[in-house]
Amino acid sequence: MKDWEMISSRQNSRVKNLIKLQQKKHRYRQGLFLLEGFNLIETALKAGAKIEELYLSQQLKIDSAEVQSIIARLPAGIEPVILEEDLLKKSATTVNPQGILAVTRINERSLNDIWQLPGPLLLLAEVQDPGNMGTIIRTAAAADLAGLLTVKGSVDIFNPKVVRGSMGGIFSLPLCQSITLQDIKQCLAGDQLKPRRLVAAEPRASQSYYDFTFTTDDIIVIGNEARGFSEEMADLIEQKITIPLPGSMESLNAAVAASLVVFEMLKQFAQN
Amino acid sequence: MKDWEMISSRQNSRVKNLIKLQQKKHRYRQGLFLLEGFNLIETALKAGAKIEELYLSQQLKIDSAEVQSIIARLPAGIEPVILEEDLLKKSATTVNPQGILAVTRINERSLNDIWQLPGPLLLLAEVQDPGNMGTIIRTAAAADLAGLLTVKGSVDIFNPKVVRGSMGGIFSLPLCQSITLQDIKQCLAGDQLKPRRLVAAEPRASQSYYDFTFTTDDIIVIGNEARGFSEEMADLIEQKITIPLPGSMESLNAAVAASLVVFEMLKQFAQN
Numbered sequence: 001m002k003d004w005e006m007i008s009s010r011q012n013s014r015v016k017n018l019i020k021l022q023q024k025k026h027r028y029r030q031g032l033f034l035l036e037g038f039n040l041i042e043t044a045l046k047a048g049a050k051i052e053e054l055y056l057s058q059q060l061k062i063d064s065a066e067v068q069s070i071i072a073r074l075p076a077g078i079e080p081v082i083l084e085e086d087l088l089k090k091s092a093t094t095v096n097p098q099g100i101l102a103v104t105r106i107n108e109r110s111l112n113d114i115w116q117l118p119g120p121l122l123l124l125a126e127v128q129d130p131g132n133m134g135t136i137i138r139t140a141a142a143a144d145l146a147g148l149l150t151v152k153g154s155v156d157i158f159n160p161k162v163v164r165g166s167m168g169g170i171f172s173l174p175l176c177q178s179i180t181l182q183d184i185k186q187c188l189a190g191d192q193l194k195p196r197r198l199v200a201a202e203p204r205a206s207q208s209y210y211d212f213t214f215t216t217d218d219i220i221v222i223g224n225e226a227r228g229f230s231e232e233m234a235d236l237i238e239q240k241i242t243i244p245l246p247g248s249m250e251s252l253n254a255a256v257a258a259s260l261v262v263f264e265m266l267k268q269f270a271q272n
Numbered sequence: 273m274k275d276w277e278m279i280s281s282r283q284n285s286r287v288k289n290l291i292k293l294q295q296k297k298h299r300y301r302q303g304l305f306l307l308e309g310f311n312l313i314e315t316a317l318k319a320g321a322k323i324e325e326l327y328l329s330q331q332l333k334i335d336s337a338e339v340q341s342i343i344a345r346l347p348a349g350i351e352p353v354i355l356e357e358d359l360l361k362k363s364a365t366t367v368n369p370q371g372i373l374a375v376t377r378i379n380e381r382s383l384n385d386i387w388q389l390p391g392p393l394l395l396l397a398e399v400q401d402p403g404n405m406g407t408i409i410r411t412a413a414a415a416d417l418a419g420l421l422t423v424k425g426s427v428d429i430f431n432p433k434v435v436r437g438s439m440g441g442i443f444s445l446p447l448c449q450s451i452t453l454q455d456i457k458q459c460l461a462g463d464q465l466k467p468r469r470l471v472a473a474e475p476r477a478s479q480s481y482y483d484f485t486f487t488t489d490d491i492i493v494i495g496n497e498a499r500g501f502s503e504e505m506a507d508l509i510e511q512k513i514t515i516p517l518p519g520s521m522e523s524l525n526a527a528v529a530a531s532l533v534v535f536e537m538l539k540q541f542a543q544n
Contacts, residue, residue, distance in 0.1 A: 047520070131403050135525045144519030165525075172520040210539050246538065247416030248319070248444040253407045253437075256531040259524070263532050266518065267482050 006058070006082040010090070014081065018055065018091045021103065024156045031106050033158035036097040038066060043168025045073050049104045054080045057088045057099030067100070093160040106158055109174045111149065115187050116194055117174060119146030119216055120265060123184070123198065125233050126153040126224040127254055133157065134165015135255035136222065141169030143262050149219075151233070152178045181232050188236070197238040200229065201257050203250065205240035212241045214265040222258045278330070278354040282362070286353065290327065290363045293375065296428045303378050305430035308369040310338060315440025317345050321376045326352045329360045329371030339372070365432040378430055381446045383421065387459050388466055389446060391418030391488055392537060395456070395470065397505050398425040398496040399526055405429065406437015407527035408494065413441030415534050421491075423505070424450045453504050460508070469510040472501065473529050475522065477512035484513045486537040494530045 007015055020026035021034045032052065035041050044051065051074055060067060071080055083091070085099070092101055114121065122140050127133050133155050140148050155162060157177055163170060187193055200221040201209060221237060223229040229237070243252060243260055252260070279287055292298035293306045304324065307313050316323065323346055332339060343352055355363070357371070364373055386393065394412050399405050405427050412420050427434060429449055435442060459465055472493040473481060493509060495501040501509070515524065515532055524532070 135528060138521060138525055139528055140519075142517045142519045142521035142524055167521060167523075169521055243535070244538070244542065245414045247412075247414045249410060249414035249439060249441055251439075252414055252531070253410055253527070255525070256407060256411055256528060259528040259532060260535050263515070266516070270516065 004080050004082055007087065008084045010087060014053075015083070015087055015091065018053075018101070018103065022093055022160065024159065027106065027156070027158050032103050033106055033163065034091075034093070034160050035102040035104060035163065036092050036094045036100075036160060037164075038070075038098055038100060040164065040168055041070055041100060041102045044102065044104055044171050045070065047168065047171030049107075049171050050075055051078065051102045051104055053103035054078065055083050055088060055091065055101040056080050057085045058082055059085045060099035070100070094164065107175075109147070109176050111176045111179050111183055111187065112193065114147035114149060114174050114176050115196065117146035119144070120214070121146055121196070121219045122148045122258065122262070123151065123219050123221045124148065124154050125151040125221055125229060126227070127222055128153075128155050129225055129254070130155050130159050130161035131165050132225065132253065132255040133159075134162040134167075136258050137162070137166035137169040137173060139169075139255065139259045139262055141166070141173045143266055145173065145262065147174035147176070149175075149179055150177045151184075152180055154178070181236065184236060198236050199239040199241065199261075200237045201243055201261050202228070202240045203242060203245075205242040207241050209241045209243050209261050209264050212239065214268050216269065218265070220258065220261050220265070222254055225254050276352050276354055279359060280356045282359060286325075287355070287359055287363065290325075290373070290375065294365055294432065296431065299378065299428070299430050304375050305378055305435065306363075306365070306432050307374040307376060307435065308364050308366045308372075308432060309436075310342075310370055310372060312436065312440055313342055313372060313374045316374065316376055316443050317342065319440065319443030321379075321443050322347055323350065323374045323376055325375035326350065327355050327360060327363065327373040328352050329357045330354055331357045332371035342372070366436065379447075381419070381448050383448045383451050383455055383459065384465070386419035386421060386446050386448050387468065389418035391416070392486070392534075393418055393468070393491045394420045394530065394534070395423065395491050395493045396420065396426050397423040397493055397501060398499075399494055400425075400427050401497055401526070402427050402431050402433035403437050404497065404525065404527040405431075406434040406439075408530050409434070409438035409441040409445060411441075411527065411531045411534055413438070413445045415538055417445065417534065419446035419448070421447075421451055422449045423456075424452055426450070453508065456508060470508055471511040471513060471533075472509045473515050473533050474500070474512045475514060475517075477514040479513050481513045481515050481533050481536050484511065486540050488541065490537070492530065492533050492537070494526055497526050
């Protein structure tokens, strides 16, 4: 293992900081977030993310091609740190972090920046389930949307469960979190900004999502899993569409509804 | 609380059986599964499911309209049982079971029965994430599919996390679990059975899902989240379609992919 640092104490300050990254407050204080397992670290590297720390379990086969290939792509000056298996498991939030953890920098764009990008956006208004948020980011990245915005009160995008669920989509999708409805109003009213309109799926709307004509400047809005949209948010929505449900359920899962609307939009763009 | 039974010991046999329902083996031994919280119990009752046991926390407001309405719909001879809050929490798998648990009977249909029902089916081939399975059942019930089949090796439909994610969809959707590929072959070859074909989304297929013409006898097949289809399963699939992904991701979440295909099919049926 060359002369890499080896940590076996829970009291070590690097380990303390690493474990703190499980909490949102500390992620933002440090400006960093956690990547667990080979797949996510590979995706991050391929997307050009800069790994700032790499932790390997003492029990990991350091000589394997998989590990060596990751080490070879660390930025100059960054060396792996070896952790006792126990400490690595404590630092991870997954049951099976595969003996490898990395830390990379939180990278958000400004609202105005994202607003001006060519192509449609997603706006998540208080989506709170980390699984849903991760899946929606994965869908948005797969659909090559211009970016994703979240309203204050949504789950943190750099929550380890969201990061995992996104399957690395967070690295390719321009993101801006915790904006306010006031911010959105200002963008919608801004002369210097691209004109955009807010479109949302609602159970009681009359127009079906597949009879609606999407534009590349649309912002698809997704509400809270249980409560839908606040009144103030609903007032900002220009177009309401519905996903017809012939069966016995009142609604779909939020990530499913978001994906149906996004992929109907993609299909219209591909066919026109 | 009238003279309902009140349990405060973890050693009580009813409580022991209740806690065992968290494990698949015991669910099938008892033929029962767990419903946690008001929403799920309400949905079960509305769908006509027979509640066999009802547990209320000692801290629950028994006089509330919500609780009384559930008690009023218990089958003759079934009385609520009061549990100490601690015991109720131990018996539940959710963080917040809202002080109410119910037990109802596992209700599966035979493969041949479901095969003959009019309308399309879903076949889940080793879908393993309970969140995905629950979401897919919710989608299938919302789409009013004829039924849902799972191949051996898929997560148990009566797992509490699946039941919750389905939002009660398990009560309206005809279900048959743990069938083998041999069973499917026999149904496909059966003279006495309705002719059906297996259709699956695959990243490398050439035909887009929206250029494909679905029929009401189709069976949409969804593979394992990481491995996709086994070779033997792939051999049974007659039509391969693809969901075009313009962005940086190689695939979509399994529940999202299933929902896109199912709702494209619905749209075609609605438009023809």
